[in-house]
Amino acid sequence: MIYFEDLEIGVEREFGHYDVTREEVLEFARKYDPQPFHLSDEEAAKTHFGRIAASGWHTTAMTMAVLVAHMNDEPKAGLGSPGVDELRWLRPVYPGDRITVRGTVLDKTPSRSKPDLGSFRTQTSVTNQDGVEVLRFISIALIRRRPA
Structure with a gap:
């Protein structure tokens, strides 16, 4: 079990990969982001994407799937997250791509009001x-401190 005290600031870790399929891109788009360039080769060809591209929200969801799979393999005393800052979709993700998820702990702070908790900020980077x-x-994530 990884606790607050085990987190190392500045260390980059790789969390895993995700293979993007056309079927998933279309399914996600139909259900959650039905814009033409996520659904039609012809419509996507008329845009800067050039071909069907995954929704940014889908890319974020695939990233979360990789992170959760990693957490299941390497349990943390995590308690969820109060949010995300500076979310940026930098380049399109296409069917056939393989994305890789990495993260670097930027800082960590013990809770002032709850001595058994802390929080940390991680910069997550996804590459094709x-x-x-x-x-x-x-x-930003909440995590338990190591029990005394």
Whole structure:
């Protein structure tokens, strides 16, 4: 179990990969972001995307799937998150891409009001198979302190 005290500031860690499929891109778009460039090759060709691209929200959801799978493999005493800052979709993600998720702990702060808790901020970076960054955000997470 990883606790607040185990977090190392400045260390980059790789959390895993996700293979993007056309079927998932279309399914997500139909359900949550039905814009033409997420649903139609012809319509996407008329845009800067050039072809069907995953919704940024879908890319964020795929990133979360990688993060949760990693947490299941390496449990943390995490208690959720109060939010995300500076979410940026930097480049399109296309069917056939493989995205890789990495994170770096930026800082950590013990709770002033709850001695058994702390929080930390992580910059998450997602790259495609060519090493091009496609998504970046800073998340804030709550985590338990190591029991005495």
